[in-house]
Amino acid sequence: MAAVLRRGFRLVSFGSSQLLCGGCKHGRTSSLSICSTSSRNSSSSSSSSSSHVKVDLDGSTGIAVVKFQSSPVNSMSLDFLTELCISLEKLELDRSCRGVILTSALPKIFSAGLDITEMYGKNPEHYAEFWKSVQEIWLKVYGYSKIAIAAINGSSPAGGCLVSMACDYRIMADDPRYRIGLNEAQLGIVAPFWFKDTMVNTVGFRTTELSLQFGLMYSPSDALKIGLVDQVVPEENVLSTATETITKWLAIPDHAREISKSMMRKPMVDRLLASRESDIKNFVNFITKDSIQKSLGFYMNSLKQRKA
Numbered sequence: 001m002a003a004v005l006r007r008g009f010r011l012v013s014f015g016s017s018q019l020l021c022g023g024c025k026h027g028r029t030s031s032l033s034i035c036s037t038s039s040r041n042s043s044s045s046s047s048s049s050s051s052h053v054k055v056d057l058d059g060s061t062g063i064a065v066v067k068f069q070s071s072p073v074n075s076m077s078l079d080f081l082t083e084l085c086i087s088l089e090k091l092e093l094d095r096s097c098r099g100v101i102l103t104s105a106l107p108k109i110f111s112a113g114l115d116i117t118e119m120y121g122k123n124p125e126h127y128a129e130f131w132k133s134v135q136e137i138w139l140k141v142y143g144y145s146k147i148a149i150a151a152i153n154g155s156s157p158a159g160g161c162l163v164s165m166a167c168d169y170r171i172m173a174d175d176p177r178y179r180i181g182l183n184e185a186q187l188g189i190v191a192p193f194w195f196k197d198t199m200v201n202t203v204g205f206r207t208t209e210l211s212l213q214f215g216l217m218y219s220p221s222d223a224l225k226i227g228l229v230d231q232v233v234p235e236e237n238v239l240s241t242a243t244e245t246i247t248k249w250l251a252i253p254d255h256a257r258e259i260s261k262s263m264m265r266k267p268m269v270d271r272l273l274a275s276r277e278s279d280i281k282n283f284v285n286f287i288t289k290d291s292i293q294k295s296l297g298f299y300m301n302s303l304k305q306r307k308a
């Protein structure tokens with residue numbers, strides 16, 4: 001594992017093309033205790049679980065189900081992002097895995113997005129470390145060499161929507177109470193260029209322009225209309241539909257699919273890789289502003305009051 005963590009992002013030659021191969025470089029193995037339990041049976045299926053993420057790999061199909069299990073709302077804390085990145089990295093290196101399904105083990109929530117408490121009332125060093133882990137999860141999922149399908153079985157604002165969009169295909173539960181979208185503007189914060197570009201590549205320029213400025217959140221049926229999700233199905237069928245879907249993708253020769261994916265996505269990945277430090281600086285400058293901290297504090301309070 002340490003070897004995996006020490007590796008940086010690299011390009012792997014594949015015929016005449018180069019594929020992206022990410023590395024989770026948080027350097028946090030010592031501070032984060034990932035007490036994972038794992039087991040492997042004779043057909044090389046395996047299960048592992050850490051505090052925020054559970055992974056079940058079916059060795060006979062090559063499909064891994066990665067479940068978010070961070071109560072109460074799967075908010076993406078530094079620890080959550082680190083565990084998720086490590087789990088995905090392990091699966092990427094595991095030859096018996098050909099594709100992953102990302103979903104939630106919690107009812108009604110896919111993910112509440114980035115953990116706002118990681119961006120509020122902390123010091124600049126913490127913000128920088130946190131933002132680096134946000135960059136890493138996007139680099140990992142968007143540049144994933146294997147198939148990634150989002151089985152969105154609950155609401156998925158902001159960072160949750162970003163991770164869904166970074167997958168190859170999205171299936172959402174048809175509950176009209178669920179919402180998905182990049183709502184950052186409603187918090188008084190701004191989605192950075194790589195969030196924006198991921199959305200443009202998913203739903204197009206004009207829809208992104210409106211979505212970002214208003215911080216729009218879409219119901220499943222509206223998300224389907226604009227192409228933010230690819231399929232809407234009854235909640236009880238989300239995982240089975242994701243499994244059927246990934247099986248169709250698995251019928252395509254891996255090398256052809258991987259190279260095609262890389263051809264589409266590599267320019268965007270390279271753009272962030274080339275500007276990681278300045279992107280972190282921008283984030284820290286932005287998030288430490290009094291006005292932004294005030295907005296986030298106000299938003300956190302409004303979430304709590306809504307409940308009361």
Ligand SMILES: CC/C=C\C/C=C\CCCC/C=C/C(=O)SCCNC(=O)CCNC(=O)[C@H](O)C(C)(C)COP(=O)(O)OP(=O)(O)OC[C@H]1O[C@@H](n2cnc3c(N)ncnc32)[C@H](O)[C@@H]1OP(=O)(O)O
Binds near residue numbers: 111115117303
């Ligand atoms: C120029 C630009 C340069 C640089 C970049 C600069 C800017 C930074 C960009 C940052 C990008 C940010 C991305 C994000 O993801 S921000 C997070 C956005 N998320 C949300 O807005 C979701 C908020 N939550 C909700 O809407 C609801 O909680 C939700 C998910 C629908 C669930 O509803 P419900 O089941 O009713 O649960 P509660 O609301 O009661 O919540 C339970 C509990 O969880 C706390 N909580 C909810 N969401 C978060 C969160 N994202 N982070 C931390 N904590 C969260 C909530 O407060 C409750 O806490 P309590 O203590 O009261 O139990």
